[in-house]
Amino acid sequence: xxxxxxxxxxxxxxxxxxxxxxxxxxxxxxxxxxxxxxxxxxxxxxxxxxxxxxxxxxxxxxxxxxxxxxxxxxxxxxxxxxxxxxxxxxxxxxxxxxxxxxxxxxxxxxxxxxxxxxxxxxxxxxxxxxxxxxxxxxxxxxxxxxxxxxxxxxxxxxxxxxxxxxxxxxxxxxxxxxxxxxxxxxxxxxxxxxxxxxxxxxxxxxxxxxxxxxxxxxxxxxxxxxxxxxxxxxxxxxxxxxxxxxxxxxxxxxxxxxxxxxxxxxxxxxxxxxxxxxxxxxxxxxxxxxxxxxxxxxxxxxxxxxxxxxxxxxxxxxxxxxxxxxxxxxxxxxxxxxxxxxxxxxxxxxxxxxxxxxxxxxxxxxxxxxxxxxxxxxxxxxxxxxxxxxxxxxxxxxxxxxxxxxxxxxxxxxxxxxxxxxxxxxxxxxxxxxxxxxxxxxxxxxxxxxxxxxxxxxxxxxxxxxxxxxxxxxxxxxxxxxxxxxxxxxxxxxxxxxxxxxxxxxxxxxxxxxxxxxxxxxxxxxxxxxxxxxxxxxxxxxxxxxxxxxxxxxxxxxxxxxxxxxxxxxxxxxxxxxxxxxxxxxxxxxxxxxxxxxxxxxxxxxxxxxxxxxxxxxxxxxxxxxxxxxxxxxxxxxxxxxxxxxxxxxxxxxxxxxxxxxxxxxxxxxxxxxxxxx
Numbered sequence: 001x002x003x004x005x006x007x008x009x010x011x012x013x014x015x016x017x018x019x020x021x022x023x024x025x026x027x028x029x030x031x032x033x034x035x036x037x038x039x040x041x042x043x044x045x046x047x048x049x050x051x052x053x054x055x056x057x058x059x060x061x062x063x064x065x066x067x068x069x070x071x072x073x074x075x076x077x078x079x080x081x082x083x084x085x086x087x088x089x090x091x092x093x094x095x096x097x098x099x100x101x102x103x104x105x106x107x108x109x110x111x112x113x114x115x116x117x118x119x120x121x122x123x124x125x126x127x128x129x130x131x132x133x134x135x136x137x138x139x140x141x142x143x144x145x146x147x148x149x150x151x152x153x154x155x156x157x158x159x160x161x162x163x164x165x166x167x168x169x170x171x172x173x174x175x176x177x178x179x180x181x182x183x184x185x186x187x188x189x190x191x192x193x194x195x196x197x198x199x200x201x202x203x204x205x206x207x208x209x210x211x212x213x214x215x216x217x218x219x220x221x222x223x224x225x226x227x228x229x230x231x232x233x234x235x236x237x238x239x240x241x242x243x244x245x246x247x248x249x250x251x252x253x254x255x256x257x258x259x260x261x262x263x264x265x266x267x268x269x270x271x272x273x274x275x276x277x278x279x280x281x282x283x284x285x286x287x288x289x290x291x292x293x294x295x296x297x298x299x300x301x302x303x304x305x306x307x308x309x310x311x312x313x314x315x316x317x318x319x320x321x322x323x324x325x326x327x328x329x330x331x332x333x334x335x336x337x338x339x340x341x342x343x344x345x346x347x348x349x350x351x352x353x354x355x356x357x358x359x360x361x362x363x364x365x366x367x368x369x370x371x372x373x374x375x376x377x378x379x380x381x382x383x384x385x386x387x388x389x390x391x392x393x394x395x396x397x398x399x400x401x402x403x404x405x406x407x408x409x410x411x412x413x414x415x416x417x418x419x420x421x422x423x424x425x426x427x428x429x430x431x432x433x434x435x436x437x438x439x440x441x442x443x444x445x446x447x448x449x450x451x452x453x454x455x456x457x458x459x460x461x462x463x464x465x466x467x468x469x470x471x472x473x474x475x476x477x478x479x480x481x482x483x484x485x486x487x488x489x490x491x492x493x494x495x496x497x498x499x500x501x502x503x504x505x506x507x508x509x510x511x512x513x514x515x516x517x518x519x520x521x522x523x524x525x526x527x528x529x530x531x532x533x534x535x536x537x538x539x540x541x542x543x544x545x546x547x548x549x550x551x552x553x554x555x556x557x558x559x560x561x562x563x564x565x566x567x568x569x570x571x572x573x574x575x576x577x578x579x580x581x582x583x584x585x586x587x588x589x590x591x592x593x594x595x596x597x598x599x600x601x602x603x604x605x606x607x608x609x610x611x612x613x614x615x616x617x618x619x620x621x622x623x624x625x626x627x628x629x630x631x632x633x634x635x636x637x638x639x640x641x642x643x644x645x646x647x648x649x650x651x652x653x654x655x656x657x658x659x660x661x662x663x664x665x666x667x668x669x670x671x672x673x674x675x676x677x678x
Contacts, residue, residue: 467517
């Protein structure tokens with residue numbers, strides 16, 4: 001029974017626009033066959049006239065000279081006939097030299113003796129034929145079929161060519177179905193579907209969506225107290241957090257039809273197509289109600305109206321949005337149809353789309369915390385052959401700030417690395433190497449670096465590590481390497497926070513600036529000069545110091561003022577700046593004061609531990625990579641004595657990776673990537 005139902009659902013899905021039955025995969029060879037058939041018909045029915053045509057005046061001359069043997073007059077217009085042997089001997093009939101030699105020698109292949117011509121209208125040819133003894137026959141035939149084909153075949157060829165070009169330009173589109181929606185319909189398909197069990201680390205969001213599904217399954221449970229069905233659910237969150245996965249789980253769990261499409265499916269080059277597709281979508285959904293419509297990347301059609309519009313222009317996107325607003329909550333709004341949408345840019349959506357009555361619920365799909373990352377890793381490691389010593393909690397603690405897609409990528413990279421190393425199971429080191437590959441890039445051991453540049457990189461990374469080791473509010477340093485990785489990273493220092501953080505104090509931001517300045521200051525102390533390797537560090541500390549002054553109100557010069565406008569894009573090029581030039585000068589002075597203050601702190605700390613800086617630099621030049629155990633031997637215990645979960649629970653070296661602090665607006669991962677001097 002279920003197999004028949006699946007075939008029926010598949011047939012229904014293929015019949016929808018964009019499915020397999022929509023003509024999107026129409027084979028090209030059919031066009032070729034049709035073209036050949038038409039050409040063959042034209043060749044048979046139209047090109048059946050003899051090829052040896054002569055002028056009518058020349059024909060009359062041949063009749064008088066005795067070169068014509070017999071003729072046939074068709075419809076009083078066309079004359080077909082044969083030459084006499086005299087015409088052949090005297091060279092009237094043109095033949096090839098080889099064919100002439102064979103015929104003269106008695107060969108059986110006699111050259112063609114036929115000809116045809118068109119006589120003048122009203123001319124009487126029979127008296128002339130009788131006078132010169134030429135036999136003739138008169139026929140009247142109705143050849144309407146050939147005349148009809150003469151008109152139809154060229155027109156048919158043009159139509160076929162136009163259809164072929166149209167399908168190449170717009171695959172799957174047909175002229176008559178241009179206004180049809182492209183939604184894929186899923187009707188109660190349980191086999192091979194995603195369920196809420198596959199969604200981990202999003203317990204609060206999952207509970208909200210489960211309630212919507214429960215409402216569709218058992219509406220009386222909620223309506224008996226006067227509640228009504230929510231019309232819209234908007235999934236909001238950063239890329240890779242699981243918004244589309246949540247929608248897939250909803251489709252797998254709901255016992256109602258589920259329409260899925262993207263916001264860009266409404267966009268078309270023809271005027272009015274977007275609004276027509278919205279109308280068709282809701283018409284189809286109303287017939288299937290109760291049901292769910294999922295629109296992924298709704299910001300493609302849901303942007304605020306009036307932004308960047310030219311005067312007098314017809315904005316097709318706005319027409320589509322207006323129709324969507326009317327369908328969701330207008331005079332003819334449909335009941336029993338829930339709209340689910342996903343976007344990672346809620347700030348650009350139109351306010352009319354976000355008001356209650358349209359999208360009643362906005363569900364945040366955020367990056368998972370420590371417990372959530374453990375649950376996500378359990379889901380993505382189900383199909384992997386894991387070593388018995390795998391600690392998912394340790395992996396989760398090493399990957400703060402990772403979204404679900406990044407964790408899935410990490411598990412896949414670890415499995416590929418283990419297979420490349422011909423292991424029978426995925427081990428802990430494979431996961432840690434996969435994290436390093438994601439954060440810092442592919443390792444390039446064969447990259448040639450001069451000995452002097454290698455020394456600069458070694459002491460640069462040692463400076464980062466020592467400052468990060470001894471300051472109170474910095475993340476613990478877990479690994480230092482001078483092996484080149486990625487595009488421009490000649491070395492890197494990996495750190496991981498002790499816990500997930502959502503707020504940061506000014507003291508913590510100052511310590512982070514010092515840790516980033518450690519590489520440049522170490523170069524200055526050891527070599528008396530500086531290199532271009534700190535470009536990435538300087539860029540990050542400048543952004544951090546500017547945010548402290550202009551966004552977080554952490555400066556003495558400006559006080560408790562935030563000059564950042566969250567409603568304006570970051571690429572406004574200063575056109576929306578709401579402060580004076582005098583304030584800009586104050587901001588510059590405050591930023592410079594914060595960086596100079598932390599520079600002095602960093603220099604004082606590294607000069608105090610110069611012996612450790614020299615020792616660590618030489619050790620790095622020798623070993624290239626130092627893990628947390630070797631760092632503890634070189635630098636001693638951290639003054640604050642705080643280490644992340646699972647670092648020193650055993651004496652086996654375990655590579656650690658850093659994450660990114662959730663409190664930093666830049667959300668940069670704490671991977672130091674010095675750039676080459678080039």
